[in-house]
Amino acid sequence: xxxxxxxxxxxxxxxxxxxxxxxxxxxxxxxxxxxxxxxxxxxxxxxxxxxxxxxxxxxxxxxxxxxxxxxxxxxxxxxxxxxxxxxxxxxxxxxxxxxxxxxxxxxxxxxxxxxxxxxxxxxxxxxxxxxxxxxxxxxxxxxxxxxxxxxxxxxxxxxxxxxxxxxxxxxxxxxxxxxxxxxxxxxxxxxxxxxxxxxxxxxxxxxxxxxxxxxxxxxxxxxxxxxxxxxxxxxxxxxxxxxxxxxxxxxxxxxxxxxxxxxxxxxxxxxxxxxxxxxxxxxx
Ligand code: NAP
Numbered sequence: 249x250x251x252x253x254x255x256x257x258x259x260x261x262x263x264x265x266x267x268x269x270x271x272x273x274x275x276x277x278x279x280x281x282x283x284x285x286x287x288x289x290x291x292x293x294x295x296x297x298x299x300x301x302x303x304x305x306x307x308x309x310x311x312x313x314x315x316x317x318x319x320x321x322x323x324x325x326x327x328x329x330x331x332x333x334x335x336x337x338x339x340x341x342x343x344x345x346x347x348x349x350x351x352x353x354x355x356x357x358x359x360x361x362x363x364x365x366x367x368x369x370x371x372x373x374x375x376x377x378x379x380x381x382x383x384x385x386x387x388x389x390x391x392x393x394x395x396x397x398x399x400x401x402x403x404x405x406x407x408x409x410x411x412x413x414x415x416x417x418x419x420x421x422x423x424x425x426x427x428x429x430x431x432x433x434x435x436x437x438x439x440x441x442x443x444x445x446x447x448x449x450x451x452x453x454x455x456x457x458x459x460x461x462x463x464x465x466x467x468x469x470x471x472x473x474x475x476x477x478x479x480x481x482x483x484x485x486x487x488x489x490x491x492x493x494x495x496x497x498x499x500x501x502x503x504x505x506x507x508x509x510x511x512x513x514x515x516x517x518x519x520x521x522x523x524x525x526x527x528x529x530x531x532x
Contacts (some may be wrong), residue, residue, distance in 0.1 A: 249523040250476070250498035251402075252507075254478030255394075258401045259510030262518055263308055264375020269521040269532050270309040281524035282311040283341045283367065283517075284333045288326055288348045289319035298345050304513050310520060313339060330360040340527055341367035341520035346419060364527060367519035369393065370419060379426045384526075392424035395456060395477050398430070404454065404475050404499055408434035412449050414438045414465065414488070415458030420479060424456055445469075446508045456486035476501040479508045 270281055283305045285298040301313035315333070316325055327347065333339045342365045342508040345470075348354045363386040374386025401404065411433040415421035426436045433454065438445055448514035449455055449469040455476045457465045467490050470476060476498040480488025487504030495501050502508055525532045 250495040250501040253398050253402050253477075253500050255369070255398055255502060255507040256283040257402070258398055259394075259514035262305065262381070262397065262511070262514035264516070266517050267333070267409075269518075269525070272394060272397060272531050273521065273524055273528065276530045277528045278529060279524070280309065280311045280342050281305075281426075281520050282313060282338055283343060283520045284313040284315055284339045286315045286330060286342065286344045286350060286488075287325075288315070288321055288345070291347075294345045294347075297522045300513060301343060301516060304517055305520060308517055309520075310517070312434040317351050320351070321349075323356055326352055326357050327360050330357055334360060334362050334365060337527075339365065340524040341365055341516075343368045344370070346370070346511055353419050363387075365523060367523050369423070370423065375418070375423060375426075376418045378401050378423055381430055387523070388427065388515070389419055390515040390519070391420050391458075391479055391508060391512045394513075395424060395479065395514045398477070398502065398508070398511050399429065399454070399475070402475075404500065406454065409433050409434070409453040410451055411454040411517065412436045412438060412452035413456045413458065414445070414449070415456075415460070415479075417458065420458040421456075424458065424479075428456075429456070440443050455489075456489040459488045461488060462486040463488070463490040465489040465494065467495075467497060470494050470497040472497050473499045475499060477503050477508065478502050480504065481509065 266299040288299045305312045342361045358370045369389040372385040373445040377385030378388050411428045413425045416439045425435045428435045478489040479488035
């Protein structure tokens with residue numbers, strides 16, 4: 249049986265370190281880092297996610313600012329609100345909860361966040377900075393960066409290993425592939441048009457599932473001894489990997505919940521501390 253990668257424990261260690269960073273920033277400048285969460289509409293899962301993000305930021309000593317906009321808001325209205333946060337020196341990080349209602353141009357809204365405050369790592373600049381390996385240019389997308397931190401916490405060797413990422417979304421699959429590439433893995437990106445997915449996954453030393461379909465990744469696909477990361481989060485707390493049969497073959501596997509989610513959240517908080525320090529000229 250595989251060993252579980254405990255995202256809650258790793259995430260808590262990261263949050264404890266953030267609390268120390270916040271103390272250092274407050275001591276140096278007398279300013280508390282502030283994370284603004286922007287929620288458009290009232291999707292129940294998004295309401296929960298934004299609340300958790302604010303709660304965690306406050307738990308490490310940050311301020312949080314709750315911005316809620318009606319589901320019927322236009323792109324211009326959302327952009328205007330985000331632009332106001334971008335111009336506010338008391339706000340250090342801006343998170344626009346994905347997804348926004350369909351009629352809103354999400355990319356335009358994301359691009360309104362200046363890269364210095366893009367703590368969720370979703371702008372073109374952040375993706376470019378991560379893909380080009382430019383330190384200090386934007387921030388990594390939180391979920392893939394959390395996955396890398398989790399793999400590091402369990403000392404998973406990535407250099408030269410075969411990694412398969414299932415999913416190519418701009419938020420998860422694509423930046424995940426770039427981050428694994430930056431760590432010298434040999435990366436294959438799979439998507440809905442991929443043929444013989446099972447055969448490709450069967451060659452992977454590291455599998456990242458980011459599909460959004462419950463129990464989609466079959467246990468029989470997993471190479472014995474592979475490391476399996478399940479980023480999926482489907483109704484009923486079910487991941488994208490068929491957990492039990494996959495765990496029988498993997499060496500390490502993330503549970504759902506308690507795997508990728510907590511480290512994702514911790515990365516967001518950590519980025520907010522870093523963004524504040526950079527904006528205020530504090531060396532952490
Ligand atoms: P998404 O935007 O819907 O992307 C899903 C990806 O899966 C797409 O690239 C799609 O391919 C691919 N796909 C769909 N069906 C497939 C199939 N039959 N074979 C292979 N690939 C297939 O979703 P997302 O935002 O990346 O999220 C993915 C999952 O991660 C969801 O369960 C989401 O809830 C979860 N998530 C978790 C966190 C966290 O903090 N834990 C954060 C974000 C997302 P095409 O591009 O070809 O359509």
